[in-house]
Amino acid sequence: MEYEAVIGLEVHAQMLTETKIFCGCSTKFGAEPNTQTCPVCIGMPGVLPVLNKKALEFAIKTGISLNCSISRYSRFARKNYFYPDLPKGYQISQYELPICENGYIEIIIDGITKKIGITRIHMEEDAGKNIHEGTGDYSFVDLNRAGVPLMEIVSEPDIRTPQEAVEYLKKLRTILRYLDVCDGNMEQGSLRCDANISIRKKGQKELGVKVELKNMNSFKFVEKALDYEIKRQIRVLEEGGNIIQETRLWDSTLGITESMRSKEEAHDYRYFPEPDLVPIVIDDKWIDEIRESLPELPDKKRERFVSFYGISENDANFLTSEKSIANWFEEAVMLGGKPKIVANWIKGDLMKLLNADDKSFEDCKLKPSHLVEMLKFIENGTISGKIAKVVFEEMYRISEVSQEITAEKIIRDKGLLQISDEVEIEKIIDEILSKSKKEVDRYKAGEDKLLGYFVGQVMKATKGKANPQIVNELLKKKLSI
């Protein structure tokens, strides 16, 4: 029997506002517990929330970028439940009238573009954190995070495979980062993903019973958890069982999902309109202003990179996956780098070095100007492409501590200048040929491929610095005598 999965994702994105959503406290991560709090976010008696306009603007920005319609009239609602990290006993969220609805994201799977619908985006406040470890008989509550603005972005159940889910998430993360509305850090929890997943027989119209998956804090875990869950549900059905509507937690150590609570145990959140906040009314003018202020988004940028710079779809896709990479690339090209060559250096050597150091592209200290300077030395024959890799790595290392980097100085100090002096190369060739009488005879007898051997010997003797073109030409000339 062939099955297909039906998956919808709920993503919580922490907004990069300076202050919390309903008070003036800082949102900075990692401060001493309860130092970024005030009567409002602690839930003192008598306090009232006041909406942070920046959070609203971020939500609208995101909505426009995800092709949503922006509600001209929306409102907040209270989601009621008891938990120590929720100081008011309710979370201010949106329910009936969210700020954005009916959007989509385009993902590319095996070269084919697929639209994944966005049901809604709503704003809400984050909860604090309960701390149980190392606290003896007590638990502690840290309310620094309480009131940090969140967007909940809910997809349509348009996703069919774990791979699509990851592509959707990656694309969403890229867009949020382009907009500077969320840093997209899944490990630190500034981007969190829950999934609703059911399976059905291929071709069947009705949906199966859905299971909610939680606790997947990386792209890899999202893929693994969905993969596991699909297999589990198929197994249950094949064995004649029924899927139970429930919430399951991904256990990354065991690599399985486990039941957390059944539908019967689910909370009744008793949503109702938040009476402390007036409805949000937005005029077209503000939406237009926000629309005009939006940066170029990844899809547009990718298309432009392909048509304008003449690079491949693949390269463009990679370069536009982060705004910082795209900017680096464009700056290098503006300074005179050839697009294709610059792309290769970024994709290859630079990413390799950053990955080895476990660094993100933003942390890259090396400047596009450094690369472009070096490229000129390749072009004018000062160094070979091979030596350039050594120079590049050296520049990268120095960039960590100082910005006073010149490829020229490295080449000079390390003696990496390419040997293009024909007289000097000829001398080395003569020496090698005189030591390799046997190989010379074989070559002359028709064994052409031995040319490579001689080239290798010359390179070895010059530590790779000999200009390969000159070496080739001179060798051919000498051997034909």
Added chain:
Amino acid sequence: MNLYNLTLSEAKDRIKKREISVKELVMSFFERIENVEKEISAFITVTYEKALEMVESTEKMLNNVDHSTLYLYGIPLAIKDNICTKGIKTTCASKILHNFVPPYESTVTSKLIQNGYILLGKTNLDEFAMGSSTENSGFHVTKNPWDKERIPGGSSGGSAAAVSADECIAALGSDTGGSIRQPASLCGVVGVKPTYGRVSRFGLVAFASSLDQIGPITKNVMDSAILLNVISGHDPKDSTSVPWEQEDFTKLLGQEIKGIKIGVPKEFFIEGMDKEVELAVKDAIRHLESLGAIIIDVSLPHTEYAVATYYIIATSEASSNLARYDGVKYGLRVNGKDLLDMYMKTRAMGFGKEVKRRIMLGTYSLSSGYYEAYYRKAQQVRTLIKKDFDDVFKQVDVIVTPTSPTPAFKIGERIENPLQMYLSDIFTISVNLAGVPGISIPCGFTSNNLPIGLQIIGKHFDEKNILKVAYAYEQSTEWHKKKPLI
């Protein structure tokens, strides 16, 4: 005459003319409190030391600010104990907040401070302002100064009793369904529930957010107008406060009311209401007519649904507003074997019977499967009630009704019968649902010397006209001059 008998405007005038000192005035009230408080029990906390501190700082204020800009310079007031005062215990008359000292000042009391007021104390109320008799206080019962076997009304019973007994010049109360007007009526003083959004709620411990409004309780209409001038205005900390232009509420006082159209809704003269109340209110209406007002019979057809609507909306909001009292952050905590046990023990011990009843009612109304039938339906009816008022206000300038269907009842008389208790607010509740302003002023006494109140209701943000009518009535009658014998 004693200094504690002065009205706010009289005291203001005497201080200005330097006939009396602020300290003299304040001490006169502490003497009075000393003498009568044990019989009235209007206060939860008397802030003697704080008051003396404030006397000193008000004196210093004069070095920096012109006296004429300090509207309450040296005026001793009492504040209902559900309005947060920085550094002063604010309990809401609930055991769950028995030790709560706010680290911040409410917007209204900040404004009072800026204007040089003196805090005498925090007054008793029904726990979290839920009740109509102040009997639901978690601490003690307040007595009606006119008959100490009777309730002062509620929930601002402490504030109304304190004003009536001359334990303060004036007080602030809060009104969710009548909690300023009904006790003012039962204690023979003046009480104003401003338009929803007129006064900031920041620092008022929420009972029902969409209905709560802070207002003055005073000895006469002029004093209410002066206090309203100080506490009104948009507050960036309260999104539901309205950026309405600041106006002088004393401005129209003294103008004649000739030609003003007064609506009398037939639904407010009901079967079972006290005969003496009915007669007094009808007399008052005739008196207004004699002053030149045009009396028009009107109808507010959805009035009969007001109490039911109110008890769904108010309890729903309350069930959520009171969720924060969980023993985790402040107030009472009763330890338990686990988190749930701690929650349950804390809330079981901390809340009184009426508060629990309302939390349960509200939780039920908001529950999935019941929401549509209760909460949403109530909101729809609320819209109809609002529309009733809008329609009537197309024909008339103000509406006049009794404030309460009965005078003050005996302590204990209704405490076991919540429905009968809820009906005490039958004439005041729809005003909160509609969000319009209302005032209660004395309009007579029963044969056994209990005060009767007249309610005047106005259009949204039209406090000035209800104050004008109230002032005209008050100044041409003697009711407000009568004092209880304590």
